Amino acid sequence: MAREKYTYAQQVCIKSAGKTMQHTGMLYPGARIGVAVSGGMDSWVLLQVLRIRQRIVPFPFEIMALHVNPGFDPENHAPLLPWLERNGVAAHIEVTDHGPRAHSPENRRNSACFYCAWLRRKRLFELCAQYRLSHLAFGHNADDLVGTFLMNLYQNGRVDGMSMKEAFFGGRLQVIRPLLMVEKSDIARAVRQWGLPVWSNPCPSAGATRRSEVMDDFQRLCRENKGMKRNVFNGLCRWQMDLTPKAD
Incomplete structure (x- = not known):
């Protein structure tokens, strides 16, 4: 069987994830990884790279x-279903009311994005326990690292x-970010x-957050x-590498 050929950008994603996984010892034989798939490009590439x-x-x-x-559009994840079936990937899919709740009077103290993300993370942790998953993988990338640092x-x-790798619940669950050294453009x-x-993301707050403003300012300075x-990307990526203990 001929080896699959990859473009430069695809290779960057695959090799960078491999470097991060090897450096941190993210995975081990028999690991069971829950991949948080939002429908955006980051989580899709993460799912493909892990395959x-x-x-x-x-x-x-x-x-x-x-x-x-x-819960903004209960049907917008429809493209995920045939892809999962075609590629033999197990999945748990559910529709929640997290988004509308985050934009309702129920949420008086936090930003809508913070509250929605908190509800989603809580549910993902519950699903990891339900399915006895050892890892929860997020598609955060180098741009997210910069945004988080500046925020x-x-x-x-x-x-x-x-x-890149963080233990939760006494080490029973590892949260991992294999794409953390990959730029959004790749x-x-x-x-x-x-x-x-x-x-597409139907959230009414999409692109109108404080994080978006901070990254817009950063991109303007970069131009x-x-x-x-x-320099900023390289410096922050090296910093996170140094902070994460190297696997034996």
């Missing part, structure tokens, strides 16, 4: 797609990033080249300062 890594790593691990629909610095006066190219069925974006 490919299954054929590369020298031990078996399982993946399961977890989709928690926030923590601006909003909280704290120098903090986003972990993910955007890879998702188009793989033809993954991304669907005015050649090499700034690359």
Whole structure:
């Protein structure tokens, strides 16, 4: 059987995830990974990359797609179903009311995005326990790392990033981010080249958050300062690498 050929952007995603997984020792034989699939390009590329890594790593691990629909459009995850069946990926899919609740009077103290994300994360943790999953994988990328760092610095006066691997519940669950060193631009190219069925985000707050404003400001500075974006990305990625203990 001929080896599958990958484009440059696809290789960046696959190899970077492999480097991160190897450096941190994210996985082990028999690991059971729940992949948080939102329908956006990051989670789609993560799901595809983990399928490919299954054929590369020298031990078996399982993946399961977890989709928690926030409830703005109960049908917009329809493209996920045939893809899962075609590729033999197990899944749990459910429609919730997280989004409308986050935008209702019930949520008086937090931003809509914070509350919706908190509800989603709580439900994902419950699903991991229900299906006895050892890992929960998110598609956060290098742009998210930059945004989180700047938000923590601006909003909280704290120098903090986003972990590649983090233990929860006494180590029973590992939250992992295999794409944390991949730039959004490479993910955007890879998702188009793989033809993954991304669907739009119907949330009324999409693109209108404080995080979006911070990243817009950062991108504006990068356009005015050649090499700034690359330096910031490289510096923060090296920092997170150094913070994460290297696997034996």
